[in-house]
Amino acid sequence: MSLLEVEHLRIWDGRTGVVLVPDSSFRLSQGECLAIVGESGSGKSLTCRALMRLNRSGIRQSGRIILNGVDLAKLSDKELRPYRGRRMCMIMQNGMRAFDPSRPVGAYLLEVLSIHYDWSRSEMNTKLSAAMTSVGLQDPSAVMGRYPHELSGGMLQRVMIALAIVLEPDVIIADEPTTALDAVTQYEVVEQFVQLRGRIGSAIVFVSHDLGVVRRIADEVLVMKEGVIVERGKTSQLFTDGSHPYTRYLVSSKEAIRSHYLQLMGGTDVAEG
Amino acid sequence: MALYTLKRVGALTPLLVVISFLTFVLNGLSPMDPAEVVLHAQGVPTITDELIAATRAELGMDRPLLIRYGDWLLASLQLDFGDSFITGKPVWSLLGPALLNTMKLTLVSSLFIVVLSIALGVVCALKEGKWLDLSVRGVSFLLTSMPAYWLAALMVWYFAVKLDLLPTSGMDTAGSYVLPVAVIVIGYAGIYFRVIRSSMLSNLNEDYVLYGRACGMSERKLTLYVLRNSLQVAVSVFGLAIPIILGSTVVVENIFAWPGLGTLTVNSILGRDFPVIQAYVLVLAVAFVLFNTVSDVMNAAMNPRLRKEL
Amino acid sequence: MKLLEKLMKDRLAAASLAVVAATLLIGLCAPLVAPHPPNEANMELRFAGASWTYWLGNDHLGRCILSRLIYGIRPSVLWVLAALGAAACFGAALGFIAGYFRGRIDAVLMRICDVMLSFPGYVMTLAIVGMLGAGLTNILLAFVVMKWAWFARVIRTTVMQYADADYVKFAKVLGIGHLGIMKRHIALAALPEISVIASSSFGSMILQISGLSFLGLGIEAPHAEWGMMMNEARSVMFTRPELMLAPGLAIIVVVSAVNFLSDALQKVLDPKLAVSGKRASVRIGGMLRGLRKKEAA
Numbered sequence: 001m002s003l004l005e006v007e008h009l010r011i012w013d014g015r016t017g018v019v020l021v022p023d024s025s026f027r028l029s030q031g032e033c034l035a036i037v038g039e040s041g042s043g044k045s046l047t048c049r050a051l052m053r054l055n056r057s058g059i060r061q062s063g064r065i066i067l068n069g070v071d072l073a074k075l076s077d078k079e080l081r082p083y084r085g086r087r088m089c090m091i092m093q094n095g096m097r098a099f100d101p102s103r104p105v106g107a108y109l110l111e112v113l114s115i116h117y118d119w120s121r122s123e124m125n126t127k128l129s130a131a132m133t134s135v136g137l138q139d140p141s142a143v144m145g146r147y148p149h150e151l152s153g154g155m156l157q158r159v160m161i162a163l164a165i166v167l168e169p170d171v172i173i174a175d176e177p178t179t180a181l182d183a184v185t186q187y188e189v190v191e192q193f194v195q196l197r198g199r200i201g202s203a204i205v206f207v208s209h210d211l212g213v214v215r216r217i218a219d220e221v222l223v224m225k226e227g228v229i230v231e232r233g234k235t236s237q238l239f240t241d242g243s244h245p246y247t248r249y250l251v252s253s254k255e256a257i258r259s260h261y262l263q264l265m266g267g268t269d270v271a272e273g
Numbered sequence: 274m275a276l277y278t279l280k281r282v283g284a285l286t287p288l289l290v291v292i293s294f295l296t297f298v299l300n301g302l303s304p305m306d307p308a309e310v311v312l313h314a315q316g317v318p319t320i321t322d323e324l325i326a327a328t329r330a331e332l333g334m335d336r337p338l339l340i341r342y343g344d345w346l347l348a349s350l351q352l353d354f355g356d357s358f359i360t361g362k363p364v365w366s367l368l369g370p371a372l373l374n375t376m377k378l379t380l381v382s383s384l385f386i387v388v389l390s391i392a393l394g395v396v397c398a399l400k401e402g403k404w405l406d407l408s409v410r411g412v413s414f415l416l417t418s419m420p421a422y423w424l425a426a427l428m429v430w431y432f433a434v435k436l437d438l439l440p441t442s443g444m445d446t447a448g449s450y451v452l453p454v455a456v457i458v459i460g461y462a463g464i465y466f467r468v469i470r471s472s473m474l475s476n477l478n479e480d481y482v483l484y485g486r487a488c489g490m491s492e493r494k495l496t497l498y499v500l501r502n503s504l505q506v507a508v509s510v511f512g513l514a515i516p517i518i519l520g521s522t523v524v525v526e527n528i529f530a531w532p533g534l535g536t537l538t539v540n541s542i543l544g545r546d547f548p549v550i551q552a553y554v555l556v557l558a559v560a561f562v563l564f565n566t567v568s569d570v571m572n573a574a575m576n577p578r579l580r581k582e583l
Numbered sequence: 584m585k586l587l588e589k590l591m592k593d594r595l596a597a598a599s600l601a602v603v604a605a606t607l608l609i610g611l612c613a614p615l616v617a618p619h620p621p622n623e624a625n626m627e628l629r630f631a632g633a634s635w636t637y638w639l640g641n642d643h644l645g646r647c648i649l650s651r652l653i654y655g656i657r658p659s660v661l662w663v664l665a666a667l668g669a670a671a672c673f674g675a676a677l678g679f680i681a682g683y684f685r686g687r688i689d690a691v692l693m694r695i696c697d698v699m700l701s702f703p704g705y706v707m708t709l710a711i712v713g714m715l716g717a718g719l720t721n722i723l724l725a726f727v728v729m730k731w732a733w734f735a736r737v738i739r740t741t742v743m744q745y746a747d748a749d750y751v752k753f754a755k756v757l758g759i760g761h762l763g764i765m766k767r768h769i770a771l772a773a774l775p776e777i778s779v780i781a782s783s784s785f786g787s788m789i790l791q792i793s794g795l796s797f798l799g800l801g802i803e804a805p806h807a808e809w810g811m812m813m814n815e816a817r818s819v820m821f822t823r824p825e826l827m828l829a830p831g832l833a834i835i836v837v838v839s840a841v842n843f844l845s846d847a848l849q850k851v852l853d854p855k856l857a858v859s860g861k862r863a864s865v866r867i868g869g870m871l872r873g874l875r876k877k878e879a880a
Contacts, residue, residue, distance in 0.1 A: 054487055056478075077492075085489035092487075097480040100498050102505070102575070112488040163488075291698050296710065418839035420790055422797050423813060423831035430824045520705045524794050539798050542713040550713035557706045 002027040003203050004051075004171055009063035011046050011055070011227075020046055020059070021227040028171065033197060033204040035218035035235070037211060037250065043227040044207045048173045051205070052088050053080060067170065086116040089169035089202075093176040095156025099148035105156075106144025109163055116167065124166075131162035134199070135192050154185035161192050165200060172196075173205045178213055186213075193217055211254040215239060223247050277573055281566045292558040293349070296551055297342050310545050311358050354552035359544045364552045367537060372556065375526065375533035379519045381450060382457040386518075387511055389462045394469025395500060401474060410470075413463030421521075425456045425528045442530035453522075453529045461518060468510050472503040505575050512568020516561040589851045596847030602840035607664070610656030619647035621654040621807045639829050642812070643819060648829055651807035655830065658719055658801075658808045660837060663788045666726040667781055673727060674734025675777075679769070681735065682742025692735065699732035708791065717800040719808075722792055730788075733780050741773040775852040782845035786838045793834055809834050 004027065011021040021043045028034050036044045050061045053072070065072040067087060072080060092098040099108055106128075113124045125141075132140035135158040148156060157177060164172050174193065178186040190213050197204065197217070208214050214221060214235065221238050223231040223246060231244040242248050308328035312320050348354070354364035393413075397406040416424075429452060432439045440449045476482070476499045485495050523535030530536070534553060541549040591597045609616050625645035633640045639648040681692040699707075711725035712718075745768050793810030795801040797817075802808040809830040816826035 049483075052487055054483060081489050081491065083489075084487055090484065090487035092480055092484050094480055098484040100481050100485070100502070102502055103498075112490070115489050160484075288698060295698075414842065415835075415839060418786065418790075418835055418842055420793060420797075420810075420813075420831065420834050420838075422794060422810075423827060423834070426813070426817065426820055426824075426827050427831075430820060430827075434821050517705075520709075523705070523709070524798060527798055538709060538713070539800065542709070542717060542800055545716070547714070550710065554706055554710040554713075561706070 003030045003032075003068065004028040005064070005066040006051070007064040007066070009047065009050060009061065009065070011043070011050055011059060011061045014058050014060040019227070021050075024063075024227075024229055026222060026229070026232070028203045028205065031197070031201050031203055032220065033206055033218045035206045035208060035214040035221045036224060037208060037214055037221060038224035039209060042224040044209075044224055045175055046227075047224070048175055048205055048207050051171075051173060052084050052090065053077075054084075054090070082116070085112060085167055085169070087169050088171045088173060089164040089167050091157070091160045091164060091172060091174040091177045094180045095151075095153045095160060096148065096180070098160065099156065101148055104145050104147055105151065105159055106141075109144065109159070112163065113166065127166045128162065131165040132159070134165065134195075135162050136188070137162065152185075154181050154189060157181065157185075157189050158192060161189075161196060164202070165196065168200060169202055171205060172202045173207075175207045176209070177206075178208065178210060190216060211239075211250060223250065278566075278570050281569050285562050285566055289559065289562055292562075293346055293555055294342060296554045296558065297345055298338075310547065349552070349555060354555075355548040357541075357546050357549055359541075359546045364548045367549060368534070368552050368556065371532065371534045371537040374531065375519060375522055375535065378450070378453055378457070378522055378526070378531060378533060379515060382454045382461070382522075383511070383515050383518060385454060385458045386462050386465055386514065389458065390465035390469055391504075391507065393462070393466045395473055395503075397466070398470045398473030398477065399496070406470075409466070413466055416459050417463045419460070421456055421460045422524045422528055424459060425452070425525060428452055428456060429528065443532070449529070453525050453531055456525050456528075457518060457522065461514065465507075465510060465514060469503060469507055472506040473499060476502050501575075505572060508575060509568045509572045512564050512571065516557065516564045519560060520557050590847060593847050593851075595843055596851075599840040599843040599847070602836060603844060606656055606660055606837055606840075609653055610661045613654050613657060617647075617650035617653040619650040621650045622646065622805050640825075642826060643815060648812075648826075651812055652809070652829055652833055654807040655809045655812060655833070658796075658806065659789060659793055659810070659834070662719065662723055663726070663785065663792055666723040667730065667785055667788065670727045670730035671734045671777060671781060674731035674736075675738045675773075677731065678735035678738030679742055682739040683746065685743075689739070693739070696732040696735055699729070700736075704729045705791070708795070712795065712800055719792075719796075719802045722795055722801055726788055726792075730784055733784070734777060737776045737780065738769065738773050741769050741776075745769055745772060779845065779849050779852060782841060782848055786841040786845065789834065789838055789841065793830075 006027065007025045009021060009024040010019070012019045024043075024047060026034070036047065038044050046055060046059070049055045051065055051072075053061070055061065061073075063073065067083070072083060075083070099105055109128055110121070110124055113119065113128070117124075119127070125144075128144070129140040132143060137143050137155065137158050143151065143155065143159065151159070160177075177193070178189055181189060193204070193206070194217055196202075204217075206214065206218055218235045221231075221233065221235050222229050223238070223242075223244065225246050231238065231242060231247045233242075238247060239251055242251055308325045309320060311328055312324060317324065345355075352365045352369075354368065356362065357364055357367060360367070393409055397409050400406045432452060439451050440446065443449055482495055482499060485498070486492075519534075522531070522533060523539060525531070526533045526535035527539055534557075537549065538553045540546075541553070590600065623646060625641070627645060629641065629643060629645045639652065642648055642651070677692055681689040707729050708722065708725040711728060712721050715721040715724070792801060793808070793813075796808045796810030797814045799814060802811050804811070812830040813827055816823070816830070819826060
């Protein structure tokens with residue numbers, strides 16, 4: 001049985017009635033990583049936010065979202081809240097803006113944990129420290145004491161990953177987690193995601209427009225264009241012989257850039273991923 | 274924090290010096306010789322050149338500008354602004370009580386403005402686009418376009434004359450606060466309401482709210498965090514509001530015969546009582562700088578981003 | 584004029600623009616439009632109500648209120664506009680000098696700007712009027728003194744941006760007088776922000792000047808001015824409150840039109856401001872600017 005099943009998800013703008021995502025269905029099994037790729041505005045972010053009903057109030061949605069046999073779409077906001085964070089965890093695009101600017105990062109993390117678990121404070125601290133060390137954050141207690149503006153985007157990204165590790169959700173939704181980072185940090189964060197897959201059994205929905213990253217991490221890929229899933233399939237298969245012209249276009253433009261880059265760098269593949 | 278406060282005050286001292294100097298120099302711009310004004314006020318029948326020269330010497334006006342400025346500044350620091358040309362009394366004996374009365378009016382009004390605009394701003398931001406939001410915004414827009422004295426006149430006519438409910442002038446009872454405060458609050462709450470509302474809205478659209486929600490935080494808690502971050506803007510804005518209101522009670526005081534700074538200043542301007550005007554400008558400038566600093570420091574205390582920068 | 588086209592799509596903005604334009608036009612052509620001379624007293628018609636010859640009735644001296652209202656546009660609106668224009672020109676000139684020559688001139692000018700901007704405007708107005716004496720000219724002068732720094736700031740920033748722009752450097756290399764080029768581009772580039780500043784101060788200045796006249800610090804007695812008309816009506820406020828109505832409504836209509844226009848302009852020039860809350864700092868900057876609107880109203 002699939003862990004997450006999305007059936008006939010439809011998203012539209014409640015004010016203007018414009019349909020943004022007409023009809024999407026996909027499924028995700030335990031431990032799998034599904035990538036959603038497409039240009040900006042193709043409905044990737046809308047789709048993954050819709051899974052947790054996080055789109056802003058003007059955006060409406062319908063369809064079934066079944067997590068472990070429970071239809072999340074049928075739950076009230078109050079019933080849904082325990083699922084957010086605990087069962088499905090989000091990792092945001094811009095770490096610098098994802099945390100409350102007027103509180104230290106640690107206070108925020110502890111609050112989130114105390115919503116979902118009855119752990120003691122020291123228990124939480126131990127678990128957070130361990131998770132932070134595992135994602136490459138040296139000196140976790142210093143990081144916890146800092147305000148978001150005192151940390152870099154890459155560090156905050158890792159903090160979010162660490163929080164996800166501690167929360168042990170069924171599904172991690174990563175909404176373009178590497179876009180706001182520079183190339184080196186991007187590489188490191190992607191590595192963290194790869195390790196994350198090995199470490200905990202969570203399934204991952206990985207939204208990106210960077211095919212290089214997707215190739216490195218995903219098992220299956222959905223290609224979205226203008227709200228419609230135009231192609232889906234195994235990652236390796238999609239990259240070698242995508243059938244939809246749009247997929248081929250995406251892959252070829254990526255290849256063109258890459259080969260140009262390789263040419264410039266004298267043939268050494270420096271930034272694989 | 275203490276260091277930050279010191280730095281802020283340090284940065285403002287030159288500003289105060291420049292402002293006080295400007296205030297002093299403004300005096301020299303007057304087309305009328307102060308000596309003449311004094312003689313007129315004393316009711317001297319024929320003003321001769323010798324008399325003017327004597328009065329000028331008496332006022333110390335024959336000395337170089339910078340020395341006079343230095344003397345004036347030193348004296349001003351001890352609240353000695355000289356004597357009024359018209360009444361002959363020390364300026365501070367007029368200005369002090371007037372300042373106190375205006376402060377009372379300003380503080381009471383500010384309190385209402387803060388409460389009203391925060392309440393409306395928060396509610397309207399949470400109900401963005403709903404009829405409540407739209408109507409409050411519409412009314413506030415209209416009220417900000419309304420001349421304060423016109424509104425004041427209407428209210429006096431209605432509440433004091435037609436209904437005979439409230440006193441029209443003076444500040445004898447608590448009731449006499451109602452109309453002046455109402456006029457000031459109506460005039461200003463709209464502006465600050467808009468500040469709070471947009472600040473709330475921009476915070477509500479921030480990613481940290483989305484992430485908080487995605488982590489399972491309750492709406493009530495998120496609203497509280499948004500409120501706290503929005504109020505950081507509000508603190509600095511309200512800090513600036515107090516001196517602005519302090520200075521702009523001129524019209525309201527005039528209509529309600531409030532024995533405050535505004536009434537005093539208008540009368541002084543009409544009577545060309547320069548020492549009083551000078552003292553008024555200086556006092557308000559100092560108040561402005563002072564409140565500015567206080568609001569900056571408070572803001573820094575609330576906002577870690579600012580604190581660390583300095 | 585793309586700007587005008589966009590502005591016209593907003594119906595409220597179009598209506599506001601029409602109101603402002605009509606007011607200016609009527610004010611300019613006051614002698615042609617007004618049915619009676621504004622200062623023609625007629626004691627028999629004291630406090631007369633509306634009639635076919637005197638549409639809005641007569642005041643305490645039997646003068647035609649409508650005519651006084653129309654002539655009142657001149658000091659209340661037209662002269663304010665002129666002062667605004669003068670402040671803009673003066674500020675633009677100084678801002679250009681500061682941005683172009685930089686160095687010490689820039690430093691000194693910007694320090695002065697800082698002082699001017701941090702000093703509350705109403706205190707400045709009262710100070711100048713206090714020292715120079717009451718009167719319309721002195722108030723207008725005070726406006727220029729008060730407002731130029733805003734414009735100087737904007738122009739300076741634009742000049743600095745454009746002085747470094749590639750095509751200006753290119754022009755320099757080609758030996759074309761880049762002063763000429765810059766003047767053109769800067770005028771165009773700074774126009775949006777200048778128009779926003781100007782329009783948002785315009786409303787407050789109208790309120791201020793009428794307020795000062797109401798206090799007796801503005802225009803001299805027989806002349807028609809909206810604040811002055813209300814000052815005159817004040818003595819009979821309790822018996823004939825209706826005299827306050829016409830000039831008060833005139834001010835409200837014109838000031839709201841100006842404010843609406845200013846808001847619409849801001850939205851057109853910076854659509855992001857209107858839509859998302861992403862640019863909080865810009866918004867708050869704009870709001871602080873808005874705060875000054877109210878300063879001495």
